[in-house]
Amino acid sequence: MEIKDKKVLVLGLGKSGQAAIRLLEHFGAKITINDGSPKEKIAHYDEYINKGMEVIYGGMPDELFERDFDFVVKVPGINYHAPYVLRLKERGIPVLTEIELGYQVARPQHYIAITGTNGKTTTVSLLYSILKHANKKAHICGNYGIPYCDVVMDERLYEEEGHDIVLEMSNFQLLDIHEFKPQVSSVLNLTPDHLDYMDSLDEYYASKMRIYENCDQDAIFIRNLDDKTLTSYLEKIPPHNKIETFSVHQDADCMLKDRTIYYKGEEVITRDEIKIVGLHNISNIMVAIIACVHSNVSLKTIREAISLFTGVEHRLEYVTEKNGVKFYNDSKGTNTDAAVIAIKAFEKPVILLMGGHEKGLPLDDVRALNDHIKYLVTFGEAGHRFACDMHHPHTYEVSHMKDAILKANELATSGDVILLSPSTSSFDEFNNMGERGRKFKEIVKQL
Template sequence: MFEGKRVLVLGLGKSGKAAIRLLDHFGASIVINDGHQAEEIPEYEEYVKKGYDCRFGGQDPALFEEDFDFCVKVPGINYHAPFVLRLKERGIPVITEIELAYQVAKPQHYIAVTGTNGKTTTVSLIYAILKGVKEHVHICGNYGIPYCDVVMDHALYENEGHTIVLEMSNFQLLDIKDFHAQVSTVTNLTPDHLDYMDSLDEYYASKMRIYENSDEHDVFIRNLDDDTLTSYLKRFPPKAKIETFSVSKEADCMLKDQTIYYKGEKVIDRKDIKIVGMHNVANIMVAILACVHSGVALSDIAKGISAFKGVEHRLEFVRELHGVKYYNDSKGTNTDAAVIAIKAFEKPVILLMGGHEKNLDVSDVAKYNDHIKTLITFGEAGARFARDMHHPHTYTLPHMKEAVLKAHEIAKDGDVVLLSPSTSSFDEFHNMAERGNMFKEIVNHFE
């Protein structure tokens, strides 16, 4: 397919390396450009031995005057960068690794999810449901797994009919050409990535590209609760059939009396859902619609939802013991994340808050003191957090382990214990994942 083609891979990282792997398999002549020095790239010697033309250490203007059949650009490189614009001015196609993989793959069933918030939770739930009932289901994209690697690992250039669940950032959508999803959605639109995009309008419009190649045989899942999204759908109307969802209005998938319905048929009660918050009800609705249009029965969808504990370390349900529910939100490394986590619960929580001292202002968290039954602070920032939160029921302990044990000691039937630290983990742990895993290990040993 690419034999004899001269291809520029612009940037490495996971997606660049995956693109190189696929291009090499198909016999392309590969030129690699990356800003890092050669000694910083573990694969440098391997790439040289394979005969790739490696141009590391920055962008030489002369490189972008050379001839290429096309360029594969990693999402992190700004598409407005002068050297990228120069390639396009010269008529050299610039694509992403997802587009490259799509062009190589045989026909597959694509479910594509974009939006500002909730993408990872949504694709994770869709994948979990589908894996329970189907063979040959793969998750990739902005989720952290390049589609090129999936194509290579499962020989999708020879095999067809697999289900591909893709999380797509607007960076990955900017340079698609032929990519065509059978089921697509924009979960929501809120301001983001203004360091990368020229304007908020450009950012929102880029999200609409997820369905630009869809037709009347495909399905677009529409959020009726997002006014900004509604305005952009009017500007860029989908050709696909529309299926709607809403947490507050009449829709194809809707919430009524704390139960989620699809076209009048009960799917699941909220009490049987482990992930919390109305934002996750919306994410679940997207998953229901995506799975219905992938041929999954509502009973199997309900089973998958009830078993889903969430994305690891992000409001992750750990267990229920003696009527007490434990949630791990170790990814909550700033105060905004802590507020979202606290608000996700319908009753006050026992909050575990603390870690490395980053001198963060916690006044925005303190505004939600009425959502906190008991505050337990820990770590370097523990004493200051306790002082600045002004919560009437506060314990301060030296380490996270003691904080978890104190929470277990005071929790009563019906309580929620929430680890949402509001800061980084570096006083006790290498990273937030190690902190979250320690929390889960302690909780899972309670009897």
């Protein structure tokens, strides 16, 4: 990709916007930055100005979107249906994601791309752990929280090739890919989410299928045989590359039989050797096994790395035990399907903490598990609706997450599990789910 002297508009800052600017500056682009924040909240504003970049802040002026740019880099948080984004596309100006920019600049690498509604972070974390255990030149990035453009710059991937790039990809990051094509990809599952961003559930599901649309015929798509919704979308939008399957319920290339995971008939690891809880994590492990086999890692090394893996922060993360009560942080559970998965991971009813920013998701699937919930404590902006719609006989509604923790602790007796699985996003009280999870752990440890 030729960047020198190209006129580039970067829409939005944050981590991905700043990483894109770093790469664009290195290759000599003429950069215009637009961010809706006031000047005092623009990170590195003076530095950008001193380097000759144009910074337009505080809004999206109409005249900006009538100017000529060679291409635009848009951060994922800006809605791709925004009128000014559509205007750029209608004028034939390419709009790229930060991942697409890094991909077009980097020399050939081995890309493993993972999307789906739930389990992405656990899967890519395990993948990365296995590859590092195998002494591979591996890097983890994308929706995981590390921009790919930073990896390209830090590892000089514009000069080096053949590294293993493990990418967690949200549907936001898939909407504006152009050339990106991984050697290995998977859509883990499909359940309702992001109805506050997408026009419809159908559009959300279809956006996930873009992960394999550019793939070569010899690329590998890892298919979940257990997800009916995913199966229907794969029939509508079929991959044209090689397929390997996994299942926890039926025969597949990677399958569970008698509490043991097998890959193409060869034993990999037993459930007793695995530290992370829940059948859903067996599915995540299977994806990692298949992907790492296709990165030339032996099953022996894969088994060793899986047995050492203790999970991901904010995803069914064990926090501590107080007076016989165990606390689990599932702050990354930002939709109802994640809550269902978390509740089912435990063998006895839990004290469930749920609430946060209202996303409008129906609660039928969580309500169906009311007999797996000993007490329900709701909080935040969505707390009142959750309390009403769950129809749980032992429900307590409080204002803030801290109040929910204190109430749950008051209700708990030895042997109980207190589970934070909010079922929605964090933006009513926190900046992101990570801040929410860290605050949960801080409060719990102070009890």
